[in-house]
Amino acid sequence: MARQASLSGFTELLPAERVVELHVLDSLRRTFELHGFSSLETRAVETVGSLLQKGEIDKEVYAVSRLQADEDERGGRTDPQQLALHFDLTVPFARYVVENAGYLSFPFRRYQIQKCWRGERPQEGRAREFTQADIDVVGDGELPFVYDVEMALIAAEALAALPIGDFVIRINNRKLAEGFYRGLGLDDPTAVLRAVDKLEKIGESGVVAELVATAGATEEQARAALALAAIRTPDTGFVEQVRALGVEHPLLEQGLSELAEVIGLASRRAPGRVVADLSIARGLDYYTGTVYETVMVGHESLGSICSGGRYDALAVKGDRRFPGVGLSVGVTRLLARVLAQKLAVATRPVPTAVLVSLADEDGWAAADDVATGLRARGIPTEVAATAAKFGKQIKYADRRGIPFVWFTSVDDDGTVRHEVKDIRSGEQVPADPETWTPPADDLLPRVVPGD
RNA sequence: GUGGGUAUAGCUCAGUUGGCAGAGCGUCUGGUUGUGGUCCAGAAGGUCGCGGGUUCGACCCCCGUUACUCACCCCA
Numbered sequence: 001m002a003r004q005a006s007l008s009g010f011t012e013l014l015p016a017e018r019v020v021e022l023h024v025l026d027s028l029r030r031t032f033e034l035h036g037f038s039s040l041e042t043r044a045v046e047t048v049g050s051l052l053q054k055g056e057i058d059k060e061v062y063a064v065s066r067l068q069a070d071e072d073e074r075g076g077r078t079d080p081q082q083l084a085l086h087f088d089l090t091v092p093f094a095r096y097v098v099e100n101a102g103y104l105s106f107p108f109r110r111y112q113i114q115k116c117w118r119g120e121r122p123q124e125g126r127a128r129e130f131t132q133a134d135i136d137v138v139g140d141g142e143l144p145f146v147y148d149v150e151m152a153l154i155a156a157e158a159l160a161a162l163p164i165g166d167f168v169i170r171i172n173n174r175k176l177a178e179g180f181y182r183g184l185g186l187d188d189p190t191a192v193l194r195a196v197d198k199l200e201k202i203g204e205s206g207v208v209a210e211l212v213a214t215a216g217a218t219e220e221q222a223r224a225a226l227a228l229a230a231i232r233t234p235d236t237g238f239v240e241q242v243r244a245l246g247v248e249h250p251l252l253e254q255g256l257s258e259l260a261e262v263i264g265l266a267s268r269r270a271p272g273r274v275v276a277d278l279s280i281a282r283g284l285d286y287y288t289g290t291v292y293e294t295v296m297v298g299h300e301s302l303g304s305i306c307s308g309g310r311y312d313a314l315a316v317k318g319d320r321r322f323p324g325v326g327l328s329v330g331v332t333r334l335l336a337r338v339l340a341q342k343l344a345v346a347t348r349p350v351p352t353a354v355l356v357s358l359a360d361e362d363g364w365a366a367a368d369d370v371a372t373g374l375r376a377r378g379i380p381t382e383v384a385a386t387a388a389k390f391g392k393q394i395k396y397a398d399r400r401g402i403p404f405v406w407f408t409s410v411d412d413d414g415t416v417r418h419e420v421k422d423i424r425s426g427e428q429v430p431a432d433p434e435t436w437t438p439p440a441d442d443l444l445p446r447v448v449p450g451d
Numbered sequence: 452g453u454g455g456g457u458a459u460a461g462c463u464c465a466g467u468u469g470g471c472a473g474a475g476c477g478u479c480u481g482g483u484u485g486u487g488g489u490c491c492a493g494a495a496g497g498u499c500g501c502g503g504g505u506u507c508g509a510c511c512c513c514c515g516u517u518a519c520u521c522a523c524c525c526c527a
Contacts, residue, residue, distance in 0.1 A: 008519060060525085088527080120525070121452085132527060307527065330527030359485080387485090394487040407486080423487070 009120075009128030011332070017339050019346035023447040024162055024331060024338075025113060028133045031158040032111035035150075037135055040110045042092040049080025050095050051087070060118045061087055085117040089134040090326065094315040097138055097322055106140035106322075107147070113331070124340065125302045125333040134308075136326030138315065143323045145258065148290040148310055149265045155292065155306055155327050156270035163344030163447055164334055166297035169270075169306070170277035171262055173290050176255025177278065180228050180242070183249030184221050191215040193281035196229045229279035235267055236260045238276040255289075262290055288312040292327060296337065305334040342450030348401030351380040351445060353438050354420070355397040356406040358384040363408070370406060370418070373433040379443065381406075394423055403442045406431070 013021060029039075045064050052061070064083040086092045089112045097104065113133040122128055135154060137147045152169055159167050178189040186192055195210040202210070204226060211222035224245065231241045239260050242252075259276055266274040280293050289310035296305060308327035315322035338344050354374055356367040364383065371381040382402075384393050390407075397405050407419045407428070420436060421428035437443075 116527080118526080121523090123521075126526070130527065304527065328527060333527050357486090389484090390486040391483085392487080393485095396487090398487060405486085421486075426486090426488095428486080 009122030009126075011127055011129070011336075013339075014349070016346045016349035019349065019445045020163075020338060020344055020447050021331070021335055023344075023346075024335060025131075025133070027161045028113065028158055028329060028331070029111070031154065031161055032133075032135055035109075035135075035154050035157075037109045037111040040093070040096070040112045041114060042086070042089070042096050042112070044085055044115070045083045046086050046092055046095065047080060048082040048084050051084055051091060060120055061085070062117045062119055087118045088116055089114060089132050089328065090136070090314065093134070093136060093138075094322070094324075097315045098317045101140070101317055101320070101322070106138065107143060108138045109135070110138075111135045125330075125336045127332050127336075130330070130332035133329040133331050134326060136308075136324050138322050138324035141321060141323075143325065145261065147325050148258070149262050151290075151308065151325050151327055152262060152266040152274055152292060153269050155294065155329075156266070156273040158329065159294065159306060160270075160273070162334070163449065164296050164305070164338060165343060167273070167294055167305070168297060169266075169274045169292055169294045170280050171259065171266075171274055171290065171292055172276070172278055172280035173255040173259040173262075174287055174309070175251045175289055176242070176259055177228070177281070179249040179251030179253070179255050180245075180247050181225060183247040183252055184224055186215060186217055186221055186225070188215050192217070192225055196225055196279060197281035199226070199229060199279055231278040232275060233263075234272070234275050236264050236276070238263070238278065242278070258289060286311045286314050290325065296334065299337055302333065302337050305330045344447050345450045347441075347446045347448060348403070349445070350400045350402060352382050352397075352400065352402045353379050353442055353444070354381045354404045354406055355393065355402045356381060356383045356408075357390060357393045358387040359407075359409060361387045363387065366408065367406075370408060370433040374406075374436075377437065379438060394421075398423055404438060406433075 033039075048061070048063070062085040064085060093110070093112060097108065111134065113131065115129055116132050117129050119128055120126060135151070137143065137151070152171060155169055159169075174189075177193060181189045181192050192211060192215045195207050195215060198210065199207050207226060208219060208222040211217040211225060212219060215222075217225065224247070227245055228242065231238050233241070239256050242256060263274060263276045277293075280291055287309035289312070291309035292307060293304040294306035296302060306327055306329045308325070310323075310325040312323045313321050314324060354371075356371045356374075358364060358367055367383045371383050374381040384396070388396075394405055397403075403422060403424060405421045405423055407421065409417050409419075411417060418431050418433055418436075419428050420431040
């Protein structure tokens with residue numbers, strides 16, 4: 001039998017790892033629902049036409065077609081009706097909002113946790129099939145700016161509940177950056193941002209060279225752009241620092257005041273978690289204001305684990321506009337690091353808390369009665385399949401991390417005696433199947449800090 | 452898409468100019484006639500990624516191919 005090779009970028013976890021993943025997903029869901037977000041799921045496929053805005057062919061998108069589809073049904077890569085797997089959740093959500101606008105109440109708050117697919121070369125933290133956990137608030141025509149603040153706070157709260165250690169949400173504002181560049185006389189903010197974004201990788205001189213080459217900047221303009229990107233403050237101190245650079249533009253002023261509001265309010269609620277970082281260039285495509293990016297402290301090379309921002313017109317229906325602000329948590333990415341470095345581990349890979357042992361082959365029904373009594377009180381229990389030697393039954397439990405083994409025996413006078421053994425300590429005590437309960441810590445698998 | 456590395460037991464890996472396919476860990480059995488973990492003894496487990504070539508003979512050398520992996524690009 002030929003071994004089925006693993007597929008690069010399509011990760012499959014072991015049971016103990018899945019416990020950690022479920023913990024992350026449950027935790028995110030809890031936080032999102034605490035903040036009043038409705039759950040939503042959209043289909044896995046969209047048409048290429050709705051996925052790719054400008055009709056350009058994106059090689060990262062996986063196309064979907066029936067194996068037996070004939071040539072013309074299969075369409076071409078240029079056919080906008082061709083089906084494809086979504087590569088994020090924002091675009092499908094925008095389509096959903098437009099389609100269901102009549103049934104939704106705005107501002108509409110939703111969270112969405114689903115798989116996404118991109119055909120990129122995989123690396124740690126970058127898979128071809130991955131899970132994103134998105135939250136967005138979408139308005140009809142208008143969306144109050146305070147949601148930009150709320151997003152940062154929800155992100156801080158959601159991430160703080162995950163076993164990922166310390167993190168920092170870096171926030172910038174695209175109006176600020178674009179206004180600054182225009183005030184400098186640079187007319188291609190996108191190219192400038194793209195170059196500045198590489199600062200950590202290629203260094204200052206590299207960025208200057210790229211700005212001169214691709215953004216039509218003079219060396220002086222490039223230096224000024226770098227000076228802006230160097231600004232990083234945990235409070236609203238960045239405003240003075242930007243003003244000190246002496247550039248003026250209406251868009252810059254608007255960006256400064258927006259970012260100051262986000263940072264001011266967010267740093268009060270979540271001190272140390274947010275920072276104004278004017279080098280953040282995330283979201284070039286559709287973000288128009290606030291942009292967020294989040295790194296795990298000590299794991300900066302992993303990249304952002306939670307990104308998003310404000311968009312003014314992602315969804316448009318006739319002359320109705322649906323502006324929004326949202327965030328994506330990269331569940332697969334952060335989980336990759338958590339699992340690889342054992343930042344958190346499961347206490348056991350199976351739900352089972354108790355294995356009811358079997359003394360003889362006729363005893364299964366009676367053992368199952370014990371198990372049923374335990375399960376009725378919420379205690380995950382399984383029954384041994386054979387009356388193997390007790391040593392083997394204990395070993396079975398030990399290998400799976402099942403903490404307790406239940407023994408039932410019948411005395412000469414017919415008295416039935418129940419005992420439960422904690423196989424970690426070896427302690428074995430009399431127990432009543434109707435009332436015995438394991439310690440709270442042992443009831444279900446838990447996720448605890450690793451080494 | 453571009454460039455490097457790797458591919459041998461379930462896992463981690465050795466394998467001598469080219470001469471019988473190996474170790475540790477894990478698994479199973481027994482020592483141990485009904486309570487595991489230690490210890491001892493034994494066993495099972497292989498298309499040496501795949502295809503071709505050179506050779507008396509290939510895990511080893513050559514060509515091709517596929518997969519995995521790291522980096523670049525880009526992004527969650």
